[in-house]
Amino acid sequence: xxxxxxxxxxxxxxxxxxxxxxxxxxxxxxxxxxxxxxxxxxxxxxxxxxxxxxxxxxxxxxxxxxxxxxxxxxxxxxxxxxxxxxxxxxxxxxxxxxxxxxxxxxxxxxxxxxxxxxxxxxxxxxxxxxxxxxxxxxxxxxxxxxxxxxxxxxxxxxxxxxxxxxxxxxxxxxxxxxxxxxxxxxxxxxxxxxxxxxxxxxxxxxxxxxxxxxxxxxxxxxxxxxxxxxxxxxxxxxxxxxxxxx
Numbered sequence: 334x335x336x337x338x339x340x341x342x343x344x345x346x347x348x349x350x351x352x353x354x355x356x357x358x359x360x361x362x363x364x365x366x367x368x369x370x371x372x373x374x375x376x377x378x379x380x381x382x383x384x385x386x387x388x389x390x391x392x393x394x395x396x397x398x399x400x401x402x403x404x405x406x407x408x409x410x411x412x413x414x415x416x417x418x419x420x421x422x423x424x425x426x427x428x429x430x431x432x433x434x435x436x437x438x439x440x441x442x443x444x445x446x447x448x449x450x451x452x453x454x455x456x457x458x459x460x461x462x463x464x465x466x467x468x469x470x471x472x473x474x475x476x477x478x479x480x481x482x483x484x485x486x487x488x489x490x491x492x493x494x495x496x497x498x499x500x501x502x503x504x505x506x507x508x509x510x511x512x513x514x515x516x517x518x519x520x521x522x523x524x525x526x527x528x529x530x531x532x533x534x535x536x537x538x539x540x541x542x543x544x545x546x547x548x549x550x551x552x553x554x555x556x557x558x559x560x561x562x563x564x565x566x567x568x569x570x571x572x573x574x575x576x577x578x579x
Contacts, residue, residue, distance in 0.1 A: 334350050336349065337349060337565060339418075341450055343404050343406070343465045344450070345385060346386040347390060348384055348386070352415065356380055356381060359373055360575070374381045374408075374412065375487060376397065378408070378411060379397040379399070381400075382395045382411075385565045402487065402488055403486060404484050404485070406546075409548050410462045413462070421576070422444045423442060423569055424439070424567070424576070425440050426440075426441070426554075428563075428570045434557075434558050437556075441570075445460045446460050446461060446462055446550065450464050460474060462548045463527065465484070466544075470483050471483075471545060476532070479512070480511065481510075484545050502534075505523070507547070508541065509522065510522070550568060552570065
């Protein structure tokens, strides 16, 4: 079976195999962008990843736990590179603009979303999943308090999807926000946000947006008649996983 080496935004290097019909069965459980879809994607990736390079030649097992703990940009770069390797870089799809304007055909080149992350001079576009500048926890000083957050992982994304009541603080709890105890020096999870001022919260959220960018993965299409643009979720296009137009 064909295999290939893929470099990821964090600098990690995986080896993946070509997608098979058995993998398609896993992907058919995907319905909507919720925790069930995410778990199916994780299971799919765990199946096609042969291992991770540790050094020049040594491959170590990744498994489902490893996929669950992937940093979010690594996960989506891996998913797109796996799709390119097995099914090609073009996603061809049809969009219906309604009775007045009718249907139109579009083509999205997945190479716009990923680069060779081992090449520091690789050119990017506005769609590119950017490399991590650092994979260390985010450290923030605000109002004489010291906070740290982890970078968003695949597991954190599932936690957001599983939340019964979406709220603005999920971007922080999903990253395991912790605050330093000035007496002991230990970092404790922030559970009660009533102790933080609105200014502190705004600064922390702003730092997260700047330093832990998460890919949106949208294909922007234009109405061929009006020129109006629409953002279409890339993974919501049926031909992403099961192409009917090769």
